Amino acid sequence: MSNSKLYKGSLNTIILKLLTENDKMYGYEITQKVKALTKGELHITEGALYPALHKLEAEGLLDVEIQKVDNRLRKYYKLTDQGAKETVNRLDELADYIKTMQAFVNPKLA
Amino acid sequence: MSNSKLYKGSLNTIILKLLTENDKMYGYEITQKVKALTKGELHITEGALYPALHKLEAEGLLDVEIQKVDNRLRKYYKLTDQGAKETVNRLDELADYIKTMQAFVNPKLA
DNA sequence: ATATAATACATAAGTTTCTTATGCATAAGA
DNA sequence: TCTTATGCATAAGAAACTTATGTATTATAT
Numbered sequence: 001m002s003n004s005k006l007y008k009g010s011l012n013t014i015i016l017k018l019l020t021e022n023d024k025m026y027g028y029e030i031t032q033k034v035k036a037l038t039k040g041e042l043h044i045t046e047g048a049l050y051p052a053l054h055k056l057e058a059e060g061l062l063d064v065e066i067q068k069v070d071n072r073l074r075k076y077y078k079l080t081d082q083g084a085k086e087t088v089n090r091l092d093e094l095a096d097y098i099k100t101m102q103a104f105v106n107p108k109l110a
Numbered sequence: 111m112s113n114s115k116l117y118k119g120s121l122n123t124i125i126l127k128l129l130t131e132n133d134k135m136y137g138y139e140i141t142q143k144v145k146a147l148t149k150g151e152l153h154i155t156e157g158a159l160y161p162a163l164h165k166l167e168a169e170g171l172l173d174v175e176i177q178k179v180d181n182r183l184r185k186y187y188k189l190t191d192q193g194a195k196e197t198v199n200r201l202d203e204l205a206d207y208i209k210t211m212q213a214f215v216n217p218k219l220a
Numbered sequence: 221a222t223a224t225a226a227t228a229c230a231t232a233a234g235t236t237t238c239t240t241a242t243g244c245a246t247a248a249g250a
Numbered sequence: 251t252c253t254t255a256t257g258c259a260t261a262a263g264a265a266a267c268t269t270a271t272g273t274a275t276t277a278t279a280t
Contacts, residue, residue: 006207009115028257041210048238097116098208100151138228158267182275
């Protein structure tokens with residue numbers, strides 16, 4: 001999803017976080033949003049995104065709703081109740097990770 | 111290397127960073143140091159660590175020196191010149207990642 | 221004395237998560 | 251009319267782990 005290996009593991013959290021802010025989004029929209037929000041730093045590939053969305057749905061964290069716009073399919077995803085709860089946990093974990101690594105790299109500021 | 115998937119990809123950078131501060135370290139010492147520095151948050155498994163060290167050595171970023179202490183083997187690793195240079199890059203990448211994710215999770219503070 | 225934990229290395233099988241390479245289809249722009 | 255953008259999908263392979271072993275010495279606890 002990017003040139004750096006560091007993003008490995010954070011895709012699910014990124015998706016969930018976006019869906020707390022946007023109610024419903026479709027796959028392509030997510031890729032564009034992430035690119036915009038990170039100023040091009042983070043590029044989500046389709047090969048990573050779509051399987052991730054399917055998995056989150058299978059886990060009961062997302063619901064799907066198919067719409068046809070301009071004769072093109074869109075699969076809108078939104079958080080389930082469980083998904084909303086789980087997102088809180090994932091964001092906490094991410095915050096912890098960032099804090100830990102921040103302190104590790106820059107101990108003086110801790 | 112931890113309960114969170116987020117650490118995936120950061121092990122090499124962690125090793126390199128430690129070796130900029132300690133001149134030479136052996137595997138077991140690294141696991142203990144990381145545990146201490148992160149207050150138990152990050153636990154490096156041996157199954158991840160030793161192959162990582164071997165790979166960094168194969169890439170020419172680390173040099174090895176074997177010593178026998180108390181009748182036990184220790185393989186001391188230290189940064190090569192190339193390793194020292196590469197560490198700077200890896201730490202920059204890590205800093206970028208942290209910055210990007212920080213901004214993503216907490217846009218208000220950006 | 222003796223079992224367990226700590227120290228110290230190593231590898232192999234399996235899992236997760238991604239990249240890269242495809243494939244299909246419609247719409248817009250050069 | 252060719253390429254790019256939009257929109258979905260999957261399959262093969264790579265990378266980075268976890269989990270489970272294995273060997274060996276030393277220290278600690280019972």
